[in-house]
Amino acid sequence: MSTQTPNTDAESDSPQAERMERKAERDDEARAKAGTDADERQITLKVFRYDPEIPDKQEPRFDTFEVPFEPGITVLDALIYARDTYDSSLTFRHSCRQAVCGSDALFINGSQRLGCQTQVADLDDSETVRVEPLPHRDVVKDLVVDMDHFYDQMESVEPYFSPTEEPDGEQLQSRENREKIKMSTRCIWCGACMSSCNIAAGDNEYLGPAAINKAYRFYFDDREDEQRQQERLEIIEQEHGVWRCQTQFSCTTVCPKDIPLTEHIQELKREAVKQNLKFW
Amino acid sequence: MYEHDVIVVGGGGAGLRAAIGAHEAGADVAIVTKLHPVRSHTGAAEGGINAALRDGDDWELHAYDTVKGGDYLTDAPAAETLAQDAPENVVQLENWGMPFSREDDGRMSQRPFGGLSFPRTTYAGAETGHHLLHTLYEQVVKRGITVYDEWYVTRLAVTDEDDPEDRSCHGCVAWDVQTGEIAGFRGRDGVILATGGDGQVFDHTTNAVANTADGVAMAYRAGVPIEDMEFVQFHPTTLPSTGVLISEGTRGEGGILYNSEGERLMFEYGYATNDGELASRDVVSRAELTEINSGRGVDDEYVHLDMRHLGEERIMDRLENILHLAEDFEGVDGLEDPMPVKPGHHYEMGGIETNENGETCIDGLYAIGEAACVSVHGSNRLGGNALPELIVFGGRAGRHAAGADVGEPEIPVGKSGDGIEESDVQYPVDPGSADETSAVVSGDTPDDVIDAAVEAETERIDGLLEKEDGVNHAEVRSKIQKTMTDNVNVFREEDGIREALEVIREAREEYQDVYVADKSRTFNTDLQHTIETRNVIDTAEIIAMGALAREEFRGAHWRKEFQERRDDEWLKHTCVSWNDGNPELWYRPVLLDGENKTYEPKERSY
Ligand SMILES: Cc1cc2nc3c(=O)[nH]c(=O)nc-3n(C[C@H](O)[C@H](O)[C@H](O)COP(=O)(O)OP(=O)(O)OC[C@H]3O[C@@H](n4cnc5c(N)ncnc54)[C@H](O)[C@@H]3O)c2cc1C
Ligand code: SF4
Ligand code: FES
DSSP: OBSSSOOOSSSSSOHHHHHHHHHHHHHHHHHHHHHHHHHHOEEEEEEEEOOSSSGGGSSOEEEEEEEEOOTTOBHHHHHHHHHHHTOTTOOOOOOOSSSSSOOOEEEETTEEEEGGGOBGGGSSSOSEEEEEOOTTSOEEETTEEOOHHHHHHHHHTOOSOOOSSOOOSOOOOOHHHHHHHHGGGGOOOOOHHHHHOHHHHHOTTOOOHHHHHHHHHHHTOTTSOHHHHHHHHHHHHSTTSGGGOOOOOHHHHHOTTOOOHHHHHHHHHHHHHHHHHHHO | OEEEEEEEEOOSHHHHHHHHHHHHTTOOEEEEESSOGGGSGGGGOOSOEEOOOSTTOOHHHHHHHHHHHTTTOSOHHHHHHHHHHHHHHHHHHHHTTOOOOBOTTSSBOEEOOTTOSSOOEEOSTTOHHHHHHHHHHHHHHHTTOEEEETEEEEEEEEEOOSSGGGOBEEEEEEEETTTOOEEEEEEEEEEEEOOOOOGGGSSSBSSOTTOOOHHHHHHHHTTOOEEOTTOEEEEEEEOTTTOOBOOTHHHHTTOEEEOTTSOOHHHHTTSOTTTGGGSOHHHHHHHHHHHIIIIISBTTTBEEEEOGGGOHHHHHHHOHHHHHHHHHHHOOOTTTSOEEEEEEEEEESOEEEOOTTOBOSSBTEEEOGGGEEOSSSTTSOOTTOHHHHHHHHHHHHHHHHTTOOOOOOOSOOSSOSTTOEEOOOOOSSOTTTTOOOOOEEOOSSHHHHHHHHHHHHHHHHHHHHHOOSOBOHHHHHHHHHHHHHHHBSSEEOHHHHHHHHHHHHHHHHHHTTBOOSOOOSSSOHHHHHHHHHHHHHHHHHHHHHHHHHOOSOBTTBEETTBOSOOHHHHOEEEEEEOGGGOOEEEEEEOOOBOSSOBOOOOOOBO
16 A cells, blocks of 8 residues: 555544543553552662862762652663752763663672663662762763773774785675674673773783773684784783683673673683694 | 864764775874764664675665655665665675674675665674674774864854855864863864764654764854755654664564554554565554554554564574663563564754765865765665765765765755755744854964864853853753654644744743853763753754645655645755854755666655
């Protein structure tokens, strides 16, 4: 049939309005059923505050905001509510609200998580939600941390495809090989892993889990040749590379993209050993 | 002042590709972007990127599908350039390491998408945009291209000739979000706007919070016509609570839409009996809302999208990301239950008027990506056609700005030209008139122009910070979002659009009183959102003006009073010019003559 004349709301004046009414009624019913408790449930949001410029805020402190609980509310929603309702100077990074931009990695009730991906109801303690900036990073203001060191580490592993020879046309890659690197390509540069890593906290030069994972992504990509592979191995094998990892798994635990970081680091250690054996 | 040959504003897919193009053509190029590039919204794209790569397909088919899908508001030279350049560009992405999904024989996989006559949507799982964005950023790092990240561009530095076509753009003004420093950026050979979409004009959107149409509004105020903005794409499958997108790939792979009665609505109510779930987005969005409005929606709010029958293996292979999204943002396990979906704002077909080389009518000013309108999508964009637009037109603009020869454009820009027609539509209020700010400045040399722009911007920002009280931007912004969602959504009628224009006018007046409560220069997001809100107001107004003027039903623009596409009168692009606060609406004819053929308008049937 033609798409130019959908059988839309020709007769009724505003089905949209009717529908909204029906929905409001149903919401009321649901609320009545759930009792007043659900209605009044509040989240106590405790948020770290600091601003180097404003005298009142130079001394770090926690501010408390009461935010109404709603099913499905995320920690990011709660922060936005607090900012738009009580204090527009409350500062945090966020953009996509869907766990792809990596900008709202925060320290929530004691662990690194994305604010937008964390439902308040899923937290162990969902009544008091404590939000702090990522540990082991310099705080710029409130929940915003300086990411430069993270970016520098990422960039130090030569994070770009660079075969020795320019390919001529489409290259083939087996499904297996793509599968092999798939998880490693999911990193959104949120920095949660790096912030959770004790080794990285003590050794500023340690490449850290995200950068090593990036190296893994290229090392195992068959489209680059052996010469590049060797060069990549040298980067990750350096003094502050893979050997620093003490397999504490904290990075793997916090990664919002479920990348098996520790496993990837271990695999690269094995590669390093294997390759070196070849030379001996 | 920071100086480079080419300044690219925005580090999403379009901006990164332009920077690489300019760099390859030998320019010293810098990217100035309010988000670090990997945070750009291109990373959220899921479904894939169209390119005629395989036997049985060719660029002419791709161009034809694009023009038809755009309901003949697409300019043929734009669609043909897209279709011709896409294959080479997609292979280029592969060569840069982008991890596309693969067939058994190792070639890149392609999947069917709505409105395509061949399965030409090349994809990387259901996270194509993430891989595209990261691959491009990697190449930017490889080339050592300068990136000023977390720098917010607030205005262009454009000379003050009366006629926009005589103006030149020498650079822009930006402020460092981390420190508050305000600085001029000179682009000796050009400034390329790649600032992305306008999701924040509506309150239920698949777009990021940063998508506030900054580039569109900046170019508008500098005098560039803004084209076809009434064509806003609403995507039929967004999660009801957040607006998070469930990729069209889900329907491409065989996902089915059901209403609350368990009926396969696209067939049973005859919305698109030939193509069913894979009809174009505008068709499916209207079908869903019609079902919901007729009482056949689930909870009166949404319909169901079911992919369970595809089987776990196929879902994990091709749509794994969809499982995560449904679980994280709606608490639904897509393997066990159907997913709730409803239409939501998704994409702006219109934008800054440009030609195939990304040039605007102002000398030295370019625009690309979702911020631009080279008129490739017409009145309805096909899924998988935005990503090739970024790389094709991004690359072309970058190279052109750097002085490379990319061929003569066929699409005219600016108000002079053949067939320009004035509009006589009556608005309920004077659009724009509460605010007559001009974005042009005088100066003898390019440096003077930039200095004058920096001075004007410093004054504006200081003013916002010094004011002790007034209106909060969030109030103004939500007012706009509400009226646009109520009145200029999937279904539109005259009274509603008129009301929206009045509310936008009120918002504009209130905005004169806006102030920033946060007085810090350090990472002041309050200030940033305040400036963005001005852009949201301008953009909403352009959309509503176009929607009121266009008395027909074409593509995504449905009008209750006009249930027909009217080619005799409306095969023309809507353009809105700011004119220092006296917005004016006019038209330019659609170009339907292609390289080898003329695209004769046909009825779109599915
Ligand atoms: C959820 C979703 C899924 C999609 N899926 C697909 C798909 O499968 N296939 C497809 O073809 N298309 C898809 N699209 C559409 C496509 O992804 C977008 O149109 C495209 O990515 C936009 O790219 P861009 O480079 O123009 O803008 P963006 O990626 O949004 O980048 C904009 C850039 O501009 C910067 N910026 C903005 N304002 C300023 C300012 N004032 N100063 C400095 N910098 C600024 C930002 O920091 C950002 O870096 C999808 C869109 C969405 C929202
Ligand atoms: S590896 Fe995981 S935790 Fe680390 S930066 Fe990437 S996405 Fe974030
Ligand atoms: S807002 Fe983008 S990852 Fe959370």
